Amino acid sequence: DAGITQSPRHKVTETGTPVTLRCHQTENHRYMYWYRQDPGHGLRLIHYSYGVKDTDKGEVSDGYSVSRSKTEDFLLTLESATSSQTSVYFCAIRDRDNSPLHFGNGTRLTVT
Amino acid sequence: GENVEQHPSTLSVQEGDSAVIKCTYSDSASNYFPWYKQELGKGPQLIIDIRSNVGEKKDQRIAVTLNKTAKHFSLHITETQPEDSAVYFCAASTPRNQGGKLIFGQGTELSVKP
Numbered sequence: 001d002a003g004i005t006q007s008p009r010h011k012v013t014e015t016g017t018p019v020t021l022r023c024h025q026t027e028n029h030r031y032m033y034w035y036r037q038d039p040g041h042g043l044r045l046i047h048y049s050y051g052v053k054d055t056d057k058g059e060v061s062d063g064y065s066v067s068r069s070k071t072e073d074f075l076l077t078l079e080s081a082t083s084s085q086t087s088v089y090f091c092a093i094r095d096r097d098n099s100p101l102h103f104g105n106g107t108r109l110t111v112t
Numbered sequence: 113g114e115n116v117e118q119h120p121s122t123l124s125v126q127e128g129d130s131a132v133i134k135c136t137y138s139d140s141a142s143n144y145f146p147w148y149k150q151e152l153g154k155g156p157q158l159i160i161d162i163r164s165n166v167g168e169k170k171d172q173r174i175a176v177t178l179n180k181t182a183k184h185f186s187l188h189i190t191e192t193q194p195e196d197s198a199v200y201f202c203a204a205s206t207p208r209n210q211g212g213k214l215i216f217g218q219g220t221e222l223s224v225k226p
Binding site: 033035041042043044050059090092097098103106 | 113118121143144146148153154155156157158161163201203205207208212213214215216217218219
């Protein structure tokens with residue numbers, strides 16, 4: 001999958017706990033994205049990055065933060081997980097504007 | 113910001129028939145329109161894309177059309193096969209200097225019956 005690794009692949013956590021999801025790429029692509037996928041909503045953009053230390057908010061950024069200290073890693077943090085954040089999270093990368101997005105295989109997060 | 117609407121949400125066709133999925137977008141600055149196919153348990157995979165300076169693009173059984181004036185674009189699959197069964201997503205992207213976001217439609221679950 002275009003050299004994208006998401007970890008963990010599955011996680012169950014309790015309400016109120018912090019959670020960090022990791023996306024690692026080996027393609028040296030500039031842009032990285034975090035989406036969540038929920039039935040009836042398709043893929044919704046949480047945050048994205050257009051370079052090291054350059055990030056911006058997407059459609060549904062409340063409750064999430066991100067960090068990109070290296071080109072290859074993009075971290076998504078839920079500071080205090082809530083049940084509404086139960087979802088499948090996808091990381092995606094691309095090398096330039098208006099080029100195809102390549103997705104990882106997702107992380108299934110359950111908040112109990 | 114950009115908003116993408118996709119229809120229908122589910123589509124069932126007989127093997128060999130054609131399938132059409134339609135999307136509309138709101139931001140006239142959007143200039144890149146990819147289509148993705150997602151199989152169960154996997155991430156979406158790009159199947160075809162089109163840029164705003166082109167009205168139609170074809171790749172074997174798959175074609176995409178774009179009407180910039182009306183702000184809508186469509187995916188056409190001809191001679192459908194059971195392996196075409198999946199969820200399909202359209203998306204619209206604005207240039208980096210105008211946000212650079214890729215916004216997706218809600219998805220269409222296509223079922224091809226043998």
